[in-house]
Every structure is written in structure tokens, then in C-alpha cells.
Amino acid sequence: MNLIRCQFPTAAVPFARFQTVADEMTRLFDFPFFGRLPGAPVSWTPAFDLAEDQDAVTVRAELPGLKKDQIQINLQDDTLTITGERKFEGEGQNHIRRERGFGRFERSIRLNTPIDETGAKATFEDGVLTLVLPKAPEAKPRQIAIS
Amino acid sequence: MSTCTDLSTSTHAAPARQAQQFLRPRANIVSNEQGYVLTLDLPGVKRSDLELSFENGELMIVGRRPAPANEATVLHRESRVGDYRRVFELDASIDATAISASLEDGVLTVTLPKAERAKPRKIEIVA
Numbered sequence: 001m002n003l004i005r006c007q008f009p010t011a012a013v014p015f016a017r018f019q020t021v022a023d024e025m026t027r028l029f030d031f032p033f034f035g036r037l038p039g040a041p042v043s044w045t046p047a048f049d050l051a052e053d054q055d056a057v058t059v060r061a062e063l064p065g066l067k068k069d070q071i072q073i074n075l076q077d078d079t080l081t082i083t084g085e086r087k088f089e090g091e092g093q094n095h096i097r098r099e100r101g102f103g104r105f106e107r108s109i110r111l112n113t114p115i116d117e118t119g120a121k122a123t124f125e126d127g128v129l130t131l132v133l134p135k136a137p138e139a140k141p142r143q144i145a146i147s
Numbered sequence: 148m149s150t151c152t153d154l155s156t157s158t159h160a161a162p163a164r165q166a167q168q169f170l171r172p173r174a175n176i177v178s179n180e181q182g183y184v185l186t187l188d189l190p191g192v193k194r195s196d197l198e199l200s201f202e203n204g205e206l207m208i209v210g211r212r213p214a215p216a217n218e219a220t221v222l223h224r225e226s227r228v229g230d231y232r233r234v235f236e237l238d239a240s241i242d243a244t245a246i247s248a249s250l251e252d253g254v255l256t257v258t259l260p261k262a263e264r265a266k267p268r269k270i271e272i273v274a
Contacts, residue, residue, distance in 0.1 A: 047225035047226035047227075048223070048225050048226075049221065049223065049224045049225060049226050050221070050222040050223040050224075051219035051220060051221050051222060052219060052220050052222055053218055053219040053220065058219060060226070062188075062190035062191065062226050062253070063190065063253075064188040064189065064190040064252060064253030064254045065188070065252055065253065065254040066252060067252065090175065090177055093177045093179065094177060094178045094179065095175060095176065095177055095178075096176045096177070096178050096183075097174060097175060097176040098175050098176075099173040099174055099175060100173045100174065100175045100186065100187075100188055101173075124252075126190065126191050126192060126193055126252065126253045127188070127189070127190035127191065127252045127253015127254065128190050128191045128253065
């Protein structure tokens with residue numbers, strides 16, 4: 001199974017690593033020396049997980065701050081595409097720290113298994129999208145009885 | 148691995164005294180006349196599994212998440228497994244008794260108002 005990587009690569013990659021070791025304690029007033037400049041926009045690549053059992057393929061995405069209706073899920077042939085946008089709500093405000101990313105994301109997943117589209121189920125809870133895609137009957141393992 | 152994964156959350160180097168490794172949630176801090184507004188990404192954390200405490204000028208946020216079920220075979224993983232924890236050192240101007248918080252769709256918003264005496268004041272010229 002193939003997960004096509006993010007379409008909007010982030011620019012600030014080297015800094016992210018630095019910041020992880022920089023401080024356990026975050027001071028409200030520190031100049032974010034190891035972070036990004038407070039005014040610089042942070043692009044966003046939500047984390048996606050993909051799992052499979054004998055009945056279904058499950059996609060899980062961490063999309064904190066989104067509303068249900070801001071997420072679009074599209075299944076066409078063998079390609080699942082999930083798009084959405086996290087709107088930046090802090091325009092014009094004085095940010096003294098800015099680590100959370102905002103903006104559009106689009107992820108495509110190529111499914112190698114035929115899916116029973118009518119049985120697909122999506123839930124969104126606590127900022128986590130869970131998409132369960134039941135495998136089509138022909139893709140499920142079959143046990144053959146010995147007569 | 149591609150370069151664009153692995154950025155969403157990061158584990159900080161846990162001190163030796165700490166048995167559990169925590170993820171460090173991403174945070175934004177906005178400053179305004181009333182005080183500060185802190186927002187943190189805590190996907191998967193329910194209200195009942197969130198702990199906020201304030202002691203000695205430190206605001207500690209701990210968000211716990213259920214461990215993922217193991218029955219399925221993981222084909223691809225970008226999310227980090229584990230609980231969140233982050234500590235903020237607050238300025239003395241913040242009125243700790245007036246801190247309020249709300250959790251919605253995996254985003255925690257903490258409002259940290261300044262104490263009255265710390266707010267900017269306009270002084271009228273009388274004569």
C-alpha cells in the first residue's frame with residue numbers, strides 16, 4: 001500500500017529539530033530563539049496513519065482544530081484523497097510564539113485492496129479523523145471447507 | 148523517510164528523573180492587553196484525560212490518550228504514540244486564580260489574564 005507524501009512540503013524543517021532539544025520549559029516571554037520567528041507562517045502537514053486487518057483498511061489523521069465540514073474525503077478508483085484547511089484564526093494578533101501550522105493540506109493514499117465503498121465509515125472526534133474502509137468481499141481471505 | 152513527516156509533535160529530551168516519555172504538543176501564544184492566550188494541539192485527548200495544574204509560577208498541561216488497538220497491522224505511521232506534557236513558566240503579572248481553559252476538537256485554549264495591577268492604565272491629566 002502506498003501513501004503519497006505531502007504536497008506542501010514545509011520550509012522550516014531544520015528548526016523543528018532544534019526546538020525539540022532546546023527547552024523543556026517554555027517561558028512565555030522568551031524570544032523564541034530556537035523556534036521560528038513569531039510572525040513567520042508555519043505550514044502544516046497533519047500526521048496520517050494507515051493500518052489494515054483482514055476486514056478493513058483504517059486511515060487515521062490528526063486534524064486538531066478542524067470542524068467536520070472542513071474535511072473532504074474522496075474515494076476514486078483506488079485512490080483515497082483527504083483534503084482540508086485549518087484556518088489561521090490569529091490574524092493581526094501579537095504572537096509571541098507560533099509553532100502550530102495552518103493552511104491547506106491534501107493527502108492521497110493509493111489503496112491496493114478493493115474497497116466496499118458503500119460500507120466506508122468516517123468519524124471525527126477530539127480532532128482525530130478515523131476512516132474505516134471495509135475490504136470488498138473478493139479481497140478478504142476465504143476459508144475453504146474440505147468436503 | 149520523506150522530509151515532511153515527523154514534524155507534528157516532538158518528544159523532548161526527558162530528564163532522568165522522569166520515567167515516562169511525553170510528547171511535547173505544539174503551542175501558539177498570543178499576547179494582548181488583557182493577558183495571554185495559549186493554544187495547544189492535543190489531538191485525541193478527551194476532556195476527562197486532560198490535566199492542568201499551576202504551581203510555583205508554572206503551568207503544567209498533561210493530556211493522556213488511549214493506547215492504539217493492536218489488532219491491525221500498521222502499514223504506515225506518522226503520528227506519535229504517547230501522552231502529551233508541556234510546562235510553561237508564567238510571568239508574575241498573571242492572575243493565576245483567573246486562568247481558564249477549554250478543549251475543543253483536540254485544541255486546548257488557555258486564557259491567562261493579567262492581574263489588574265499589571266494591566267496598562269491610562270492616567271487622566273487633571274490639571
